[in-house]
Amino acid sequence: QSILTQPPSVSGAPGQTITISCTGNSPKIGAGNDVHWYQQLPGTAPKLLIYGNTNRPSGVPDRFSGSKSGTSASLAITGLQAEDEADYYCQSYDSSLSGWVFGGGTKLTVL
Amino acid sequence: QITLKESGPTLVKPTETLTLTCNFSGFSLSTSGVGVGWIRQPPGKALEWLALIYWNDDKRYSPSLKSRLTITKDTSKHQVVLKMTNMDPVDTATYYCAHHFWSRNNFDYWGQGALVTVSS
Secondary structure (H helix, E strand, O other): OOOEEOOOEEEEOOOOOEEEEEEEOOHHHHOOOOOEEEEEOOOOOOEEEEEOOOEOOOOOOOOEEEEEEOOEEEEEEOOOOHHHOEEEEEEEEEOOOOEEEEEOOEEEEEO | OOEEEEEOOOEEOOOOOEEEEEEEEOOOOOOOOEEEEEEEEOOOOOOEEEEEEEOOOOEEEOOOOHHHEEEEEEOOOOEEEEEEOOOOHHHOEEEEEEEEEOOOOOEEEEOOOEEEEEOO
16 A cells, blocks of 8 residues: 655744655655645645645745655745645555555644 | 535435535536546545546546445536445545546645535
8 A cells, every 4th residue: 555654743933944755655656656745724625735746836935845856755845934834745646556645644833 | 717616415324325526617527638536534634535537437446445436427517426335434524526637646626625424
């Protein structure tokens, strides 16, 4: 079973930079399958934040950036703001399952 | 503008079958490459992909739930329906439908979600 592992929580003060990791246990994650990131504000539906490892949809501030190396990916948020407090999920496709997988989610707290 | 909205019962009894409908606008499920997926989220827990249907009626299911799920589409009505049999309290969750495009492998537009509680 494909698993994407994220830290349960991260925190940072306003203005600081934080990173959230996403590590896959399957070589399929590194075999050309992109990682995507979602932001879920409290009480709302997830919103696509980063697609194709590094790309931001229109309207997403450039404070948010993504990277991927091998079977791991990261989301970085610079210039942390109170409104960034949310849950963040990574997601990829596992071709061995012919299905999509999500990470366990990371709760970001802005101190 | 792409929008999706889930509808269905808010409360189902254990062993019953859940039927959820996703009504969408702003795209067509007859367009090559387009898909609609279902994802659920138990209270306080992570997202879990359930099923997805493509424009060409190709259907994908989560291996762990495949025996309980059926996904269908009505292109003319702009609807996708998900059925889940033998509901259990652990299936209590918010169920989301989302727009998908085959080459991007992500879910770029989401509905607001529908909370389904399984209880006798």
